[in-house]
Amino acid sequence: MTTIAFIGSGNMAGAIMGGLIEDGYQPDNIIASDPSEEKLAELKQRHGIQTTQNNIDAIKRSDVVVLAVKPQVMEQVLEPLKATLEETQPLLISVAAGINQYSLQQWAGDLAIVRCMPNTPSLVGKGASGLLANDKVSDQQKSITEDILGAVGLSVWVNNEQQLDWVTAVSGSGPAYYFLFMECMIQAAKNMGMDEEQAKKLTLQTALGAATMAQKSDVEPDQLRKNVTSPNGTTEQAILSFQNAGLDKIVKDAMEAVVKRSEEMVKELGAK
Numbered sequence: 001m002t003t004i005a006f007i008g009s010g011n012m013a014g015a016i017m018g019g020l021i022e023d024g025y026q027p028d029n030i031i032a033s034d035p036s037e038e039k040l041a042e043l044k045q046r047h048g049i050q051t052t053q054n055n056i057d058a059i060k061r062s063d064v065v066v067l068a069v070k071p072q073v074m075e076q077v078l079e080p081l082k083a084t085l086e087e088t089q090p091l092l093i094s095v096a097a098g099i100n101q102y103s104l105q106q107w108a109g110d111l112a113i114v115r116c117m118p119n120t121p122s123l124v125g126k127g128a129s130g131l132l133a134n135d136k137v138s139d140q141q142k143s144i145t146e147d148i149l150g151a152v153g154l155s156v157w158v159n160n161e162q163q164l165d166w167v168t169a170v171s172g173s174g175p176a177y178y179f180l181f182m183e184c185m186i187q188a189a190k191n192m193g194m195d196e197e198q199a200k201k202l203t204l205q206t207a208l209g210a211a212t213m214a215q216k217s218d219v220e221p222d223q224l225r226k227n228v229t230s231p232n233g234t235t236e237q238a239i240l241s242f243q244n245a246g247l248d249k250i251v252k253d254a255m256e257a258v259v260k261r262s263e264e265m266v267k268e269l270g271a272k
């Protein structure tokens with residue numbers, strides 16, 4: 001079985017590791033590397049995986065290296081690892097937003113690199129990831145990448161950096177939009193006087209029900225919405241309220257802001 005090292009073991013790495021284990025991946029074949037002893041102890045206890053505070057040691061023992069540190073520290077994290085990476089030639093998968101293939105290659109060396117944009121629902125096997133390979137990635141390495149990300153949800157290959165920025169706007173950042181919407185619904189229900197626990201239970205089940213229906217049915221989301229919206233009924237008033245507030249523009253602006261920020265990050269943080 002392929003051994004996977006995670007350089008950086010925070011939220012995103014934890015989500016992918018958790019999803020892999022849930023899917024039956026051998027814990028012995030997962031190595032988490034992180035400066036935090038506490039984080040590592042927690043991961044070891046929860047998943048029974050291998051842990052280390054030594055990135056080079058983790059890389060030497062693995063076939064696939066997943067880079068899951070914050071974009072702001074990627075350059076400094078890779079600098080001491082470049083020689084080992086070039087020597088051992090693992091498949092490198094970076095999940096960092098705003099760090100493009102060019103920068104990764106400058107900092108990590110001439111390797112097979114997949115730039116991946118995952119999302120945190122990977123933790124529950126419902127991830128959605130975009131993948132961009134450089135031309136050193138073999139078909140076999142593509143299939144290994146699909147297996148890893150496939151264990152935690154669905155993945156799609158894209159052809160260029162711009163398309164990966166679009167993936168970031170849709171699914172990378174997307175879970176936060178739905179969480180925010182849930183927060184707003186729970187708060188509004190509380191303001192009406194509903195008990196918080198009840199508001200939460202109903203909101204979450206409604207989100208799950210709507211997503212499951214949209215995914216399982218052949219009917220498009222707009223028709224599913226119309227099916228809920230009885231003429232002159234209650235839903236119609238809510239939809240009108242959203243539309244009058246310019247929801248389509250609010251969403252469009254938010255997603256364009258993601259793409260803009262990704263492009264800025266490439267300029268701010270990327271290799272010159």
Ligand SMILES: NC(=O)C1=CN([C@@H]2O[C@H](COP(=O)(O)OP(=O)(O)OC[C@H]3O[C@@H](n4cnc5c(N)ncnc54)[C@H](OP(=O)(O)O)[C@@H]3O)[C@@H](O)[C@H]2O)C=CC1
Nearest residue numbers: 007008009010011012034068069070071077095096097118
């Ligand atoms: N969260 C999300 O929804 C998504 C995140 N991403 C990307 O995933 C990456 C990680 O994000 P996230 O998991 O949220 O961040 P976290 O801060 O939760 O995780 C990053 C981890 O890397 C550790 N770290 C810092 N320096 C090193 C080092 N030298 N060697 C090894 N580990 C180190 C950090 O430790 P310490 O805290 O001690 O510094 C931290 O535990 C980012 O690049 C982000 O763009 C992509 C898609 C979705």
Ligand SMILES: O=C(O)[C@@H]1CCC=N1
Nearest residue numbers: 096097168172173174
């Ligand atoms: O907010 C971020 O920068 C990361 C990338 C996508 C989701 N979280």
